[in-house]
Amino acid sequence: MEQKLIIYNTLSRKKELFEPLNPGYVGMYVCGPTVYGNAHLGHARPAITFDLLFRYLVHLGFKVRYVRNITDVGHLVADADEGEDKIAKKAELEKLEPMEVVQKYTNNYQWNMQMLNILPPSIEPRASGHIIEQIETVKKILNSGYAYESKGSVYFDVEKFARENEYGALSGRKVDDLLSNTRELEGQEEKRSPLDFAIWKKAQPGHIMRWPSPWSDGFPGWHLECTAMSTKYLGETFDIHGGGIDLIFPHHEAEIAQSKAANGKPSVRYWMHNNMITLNGQKMGKSLGNAISLNEFFTGSHPLLEKAYSPMTIRFFMLQAHYRSTLDFTNEALQAAEKGLARLMKAVGTLETLKISEKSTVDIAGLKEKCYAAMNDDLNSPIAIAHLFDGVRIINSINDGAEKINEAGCQELKSFFKSFIFDILGFKQEERKDEGGQEILSNIVDLLLNLRIEAKANKDWGTADKIRDELTKLGFEVKDTKDGFEWKLKK
């Protein structure tokens, strides 16, 4: 663990040396998806960002517990007063059990993540499986005096909390500013202040997702699950909390307040946030209606896509940008990424066949150092990848005889190059899909046999026989017919 990892902490707005609470161990929590639709390109960004962090921490020798939740309850649809949550609404539309909807999209998400070669987290807890913990958290917050019950719902008292604690540090917001900006929404008379948010919500009569609690039959508030589950699995204070930059306010700010109110101390030491994917300069988001699902990327079935893009192309595309920058999606950029990745992977193959020389003319140790330096500087994967392409040039130059490498250098190059590409950046060799392979094969055999007909017409019996004999050797049965040929593949 001689590498010094620096990460950007959203809370301090500075790059800080990462030092875990318990030496050698890291606890990290990342906000996962709300499973009410297929995962889109935007979901891939935090998943890949924090997969990179997870992989790198493990590579450095840390023992990491990585928790990424599945939100399957509690998020309210646009109007807070309706009390109808996203999952239930979708269930109504699709005439499915809420848990059926949740399962379907959870499966889809996990499958997409697997395609992207994202390692499964250590624990993937579901909000619906932690209702008891969330009720306990509500009780703790009530006991600390920072929440109040109102008509069966329980609200977090933001103004009281802010008077006695720091509130808004993560997002840089002040309570006064927030108050002056608040829109008046209907049906908020249960709350003392518009800034207050529900930590327990009484279910309306028609609401299907509901659980008993001391206050009402209802469901937990939409920020509470992360507090309850991170505390349960990582402790009251833990190292890293990640998520999309759009979650900073109000979600993460609410989490900070809830944890402090419930446990009396700050919960998270390093806050990390990935930036957004844009499409034609606009944020890609489900609610904006411009989200392209990962399934659509993998199959090319979206009007905006010129072709299908493989999971590894998408992974490479994202890692070629820093996680804290916005990344603009275009077909051109994705196709550039596809070609670049192919060149990188090809060099990995070439690496296996390099000729060893007595002396070495290349500096492998320096290259390796630069790659680590890039990763240590707030996971600068684009720089690391740039250096790996220097490695590609070195490998190709050795292969061409322009440079030389000795046995030790070659071993070092192989081990570090592969560990960066496969273990840390998480790329994998993709097999070409064999879809249409049969059709292509068939076309090729037809092509050969048509050539044979030409040869026969020219009385070039040598060529004609050669084609038939070679095909036979390969396992084909070729028969001449009156007006052409027939063939089939034996076995």
Added chain:
RNA sequence: GGUCUCUUGGCCGAGUGGCUAGGCAACGGUCUGCAAAACCGUGUACGGCGGUUCGAAUCCGCCAGAGACCUCCA
């Protein structure tokens, strides 16, 4: 309206006071009967106008444009 961020060569994207990533495309070369592929090589760009400085894409100010958050959102 409030808060914040961004503007880099044909495209995507790093960097951030002097050493001027990388990928794709383009161009040149090697190879090849020709072509393709592959490989090697080549690119002084940082929105505009001022200022600070020996020196600025990098710091400061103004202007223009774009975006994010303020509401569910990755």
